[in-house]
Amino acid sequence: MNSRVDPMTELDRYLQAATRDNTRRSYRAAIEHFEVTWGGFLPATSDSVARYLVAYAGVLSINTLKLRLSALAQWHNSQGFADPTKAPVVRKVFKGIRALHPFQEKQAEPLQLQHLEQVVSCLEQEVQTARAEGDRPGLLRARRDMALILLGFWRGFRSDELCRLQVEHVQASAGSGISLYLPRSKSDRDNLGKTYQTPALQRLCPVQAYIDWITEAALVRGPVFRGIDRWGHLGEEGLHANSVIPLLRQALTRAGIAGELYTSHSLRRGFATWAHQSGWDLKSLMSYVGWKDMKSAMRYIEASPFLGMARITEKSVSP
Template identity: 60%
Template structure:
């Protein structure tokens, strides 16, 4: 029982749920059998080649590979047949990678101004939600947190001092493969301050420990459990829509991370500093978030 407990803790909850869903899709929805053969894996890929994105298919393969490794079977996903089928799918079904629209600083300011105005005349429950959303937005942007990092943040792991700054400790994160934990710092700012927003939210909600970001019901009761990762995108899009931000349905939690990366890059941060601040381990990960400068922008109109 103790071994199973530690094995369970070694996996990220999101990855575990995703892999379980992928294995269930292979067995239940497609009707495959486990352990699988290379032929059945190849047939599975071919069946969904024109309906599922290549990234989704690769995630399904990773889940099936993990299942076979856990059960002590040979991994059929590494066979030459499967590799060739996957290469053929990439060739015949090319798709441009979809990325979340980055949240620009002026848009962040507009949303925060709307939240402040809405909170000023709101009922207690709505005011609490506006304070929470403001803290989530500002901390997510200025710290470049992933969505799951925001939902896993705990009050006892945050130290915040008004006018000074704050530190956020995460016991594990995507880039922390050894699960040693990492402390992230966030600045106190003259405007759009994540420190003040955090202190206002936890103070109004009366939080002393547990998850930082939680649900608030219609009567103003704050949930004892944190927001679910799947609720984050609908929450952000609803706030952006209410604040009249164009293309609100194109934003996600990655929009905060991409928005900060673009702001930092345009403000003169070098790539090494940005990678260390956000926590990227390699250049390729960082470049997925930073938009390249337009080389023709400075040219005169023709």
């Protein structure tokens, strides 16, 4: 019996692992849009790429067009063809589109601390009601959602990071803190893995919420956050990152908050806003959340432009 592994199969496996799943899906969709929707041919010429950009200028956002160019560049490079997106005509057309179709990036509404308190209070009430009524599925969902929202907020995790947490990579100590290891993440470009820590809090505690959830669900290994069916059975796989937004919106809506205004980034932006307004310096905030550059951090911070002026005014009128 020949147990030798085909080296090309292994090569493909490692090449595939170098690209995140979400990026792969986005690139496939972009190539399909160029070929099928627009009717382009691959390999493409710089002229056809420029005409493609013109066709969707003002229709697609600048960020989407940039993604389409990245996908086309990746396809040509991986297939051994010259990259048409680097041609001067493509660069000039893209620059002109940016000038004539300026696009203001939409930001997720940050989840304010008062709304975090409101939704957690609602979920705690759901726990009590479900326990009194013997509603096992409802009890599990309330415990899971509370742990996910509190960890997502206080740790500033992205939805895909929350969904990839494994029980065996988490160590929690009630009243002390929690340590969470992620083998890879978007900010960990070299896939070295990183350990994140968060202390226990007197209220809105992510540590106790996590312990309550895994205890109730009797989880000892595998994904931390999973689907729950109508009978209270837990799925074997972790939640998909796309399911975090509806989960969060539904919990907020039940708490009397306009859930449609929020996305999974609202947890990350909410924490960044709270930390900034609480006096954290930018370097500490970047280190805690995992941002590598200041531009990324500033996109998430919801700061009042009059905050500094208010402090000056307070000093000038104080006795």
